[in-house]
Amino acid sequence: MFFKSRLYYLFVLMSSFMMAQNTISGSVLDTQNSALPYVNVIFHNMDSETIPKGTISDENDKYYFDNIANGHYRIEVSSLGFKTHKSERFILDTNQTFNFTLEDETQMLNEVVIKAKRPVIKQTAEKLVVNIEKSNMVNSNLQDVISRVPGIIVTNNGINFAGRSDVRISIN
Numbered sequence: 001m002f003f004k005s006r007l008y009y010l011f012v013l014m015s016s017f018m019m020a021q022n023t024i025s026g027s028v029l030d031t032q033n034s035a036l037p038y039v040n041v042i043f044h045n046m047d048s049e050t051i052p053k054g055t056i057s058d059e060n061d062k063y064y065f066d067n068i069a070n071g072h073y074r075i076e077v078s079s080l081g082f083k084t085h086k087s088e089r090f091i092l093d094t095n096q097t098f099n100f101t102l103e104d105e106t107q108m109l110n111e112v113v114i115k116a117k118r119p120v121i122k123q124t125a126e127k128l129v130v131n132i133e134k135s136n137m138v139n140s141n142l143q144d145v146i147s148r149v150p151g152i153i154v155t156n157n158g159i160n161f162a163g164r165s166d167v168r169i170s171i172n
Contacts, residue, residue: 021067023065024096025096026062026098027061029099030102038079042054042078043068045072046072046073046074072091073092074086081105082102128149130145
């Protein structure tokens with residue numbers, strides 16, 4: 001009986017060591033030792049084909065990975081405007097800290113295209129603005145455009161907006 005209980009405790013103790021969960025943490029700085037927030041940090045398990053874990057550094061340049069099993073790993077750190085840094089393969093068996101310094105990377109862009117869409121309907125406290133410049137109503141007549149605006153009712157007696165007949169329409 002004594003032997004069985006010792007064997008049981010030995011088994012439990014060994015399984016807890018084998019299932020050890022570790023934490024990886026660190027910071028990401030630039031070459032002037034300034035904090036780099038919101039940097040992509042990818043954690044690759046080299047022992048299996050599992051999907052890599054990923055996170056981003058917080059506003060104080062810190063990142064964390066919790067509940068990491070023992071094994072062989074590699075960390076990849078990247079951010080727009082900086083060279084991607086890949087760590088050497090390492091063995092994880094205790095909590096570890098990895099700090100990274102990213103170097104600037106200049107890139108020539110062919111062109112920069114800025115696109116924005118103005119909303120067709122914009123409501124403020126005192127008015128409703130309808131911009132039909134880029135809509136499919138651009139070739140419609142005024143009555144068709146007004147009748148398609150939400151909340152407006154066009155009748156033979158006039159135009160009502162939200163139940164009010166004292167509507168003023170300005171055309172630009």
